Structures are given as C-alpha cells and as structure tokens.
Amino acid sequence: MAFFSNFKEKVSGFAQNAAQKSGEVVEVTKLNISINTEEEGIKELYCELGEYCFKKFINGDESDSTVIGFCEKIKIHQENIKYLKERINEIKNIVICSSCGNSVLKTNEFCGKCGAKVEAEAEVAEEMVEEADPKKNSADEHGQNAE
Numbered sequence: 001m002a003f004f005s006n007f008k009e010k011v012s013g014f015a016q017n018a019a020q021k022s023g024e025v026v027e028v029t030k031l032n033i034s035i036n037t038e039e040e041g042i043k044e045l046y047c048e049l050g051e052y053c054f055k056k057f058i059n060g061d062e063s064d065s066t067v068i069g070f071c072e073k074i075k076i077h078q079e080n081i082k083y084l085k086e087r088i089n090e091i092k093n094i095v096i097c098s099s100c101g102n103s104v105l106k107t108n109e110f111c112g113k114c115g116a117k118v119e120a121e122a123e124v125a126e127e128m129v130e131e132a133d134p135k136k137n138s139a140d141e142h143g144q145n146a147e
Contacts, residue, residue, distance in 0.1 A: 024091050031091075035084045043078045045070055095119075 049070040056064055089095065094103045099116035106117050 028088050028091055031084045031088050035081055038077045038081045040072055045074050
C-alpha cells in the first residue's frame with residue numbers, strides 16, 4: 001500500500017510541475033507574439049518615416065517636427081520590446097551577462113560563454129534570504145498584534 005501512495009504522490013508532483021512548465025511556455029509564447037507585433041510596428045514606421053523624409057528631401061525641406069514624431073513612436077516600440085524581453089527572462093529565470101550579452105541562469109555564478117561573474121545572483125540570494133527569514137516575519141506579526 002505504501003508503494004502505491006508514494007507512487008501517487010510522485011505522479012501528482014510530476015503533473016503539477018508539467019502544468020507549471022506548460023503555463024510558462026504559454027506566457028513566453030504570448031510575450032514573443034507581442035514582441036513580433038512591436039517589431040512589425042517599427043517596420044511600418046520605418047517605411048513611413050523613410051517615405052516621408054525622402055519626399056521632404058526631394059522638395060528641399062530637411063527639417064520637420066514630423067520626423068521627431070516618427071522617431072518618438074519608434075522609441076516607444078523599442079522600449080516595449082525591451083520590457084517584453086525582460087519579462088521572458090524573468091519567466092525563464094535567466095539574466096543577461098553584462099560582459100558578453102549571453103543568457104545565463106540566475107543560479108549560475110559565472111557566464112558559460114565569457115566566464116564573467118553573474119551579478120544578479122547576489123540579488124536573487126538576498127531576495128531568498130528576506131523571504132525565508134522567520135524572525136522578520138514573526139516580528140512583523142507581533143508588531144501588528146501589539147497595536
């Protein structure tokens with residue numbers, strides 16, 4: 001009997017892990033679709049910007065506030081792409097090496113490509129310590145009960 005209950009627990013654990021991973025895959029896929037949408041927006045604006053600037057150039061007018069407007073829209077799309085890529089990295093639990101730009105797991109101490117020390121590990125460790133500190137949590141509870 002113990003074998004079957006132990007087996008049941010293991011299967012349940014695997015199922016929960018698989019469900020979590022599939023949820024992460026779905027979220028990453030949605031973010032990648034959003035990135036592609038933003039990149040398409042940039043391409044359309046580049047075409048509009050190029051056509052507009054070229055027409056202005058042909059007519060001899062090289063200065064115009066519309067060019068600035070197009071450039072500002074492109075910058076917004078670029079910022080959106082950066083944010084979406086950061087979200088993907090958070091979901092995948094990776095950081096970007098500050099030395100070479102390689103993707104590295106947050107749990108790694110060093111980059112596998114260039115060997116540089118991974119800076120984000122210290123931040124992750126600090127967060128884990130804060131979450132796991134029972135003294136801080138119990139002190140907060142006691143402080144609330146005392147009031």
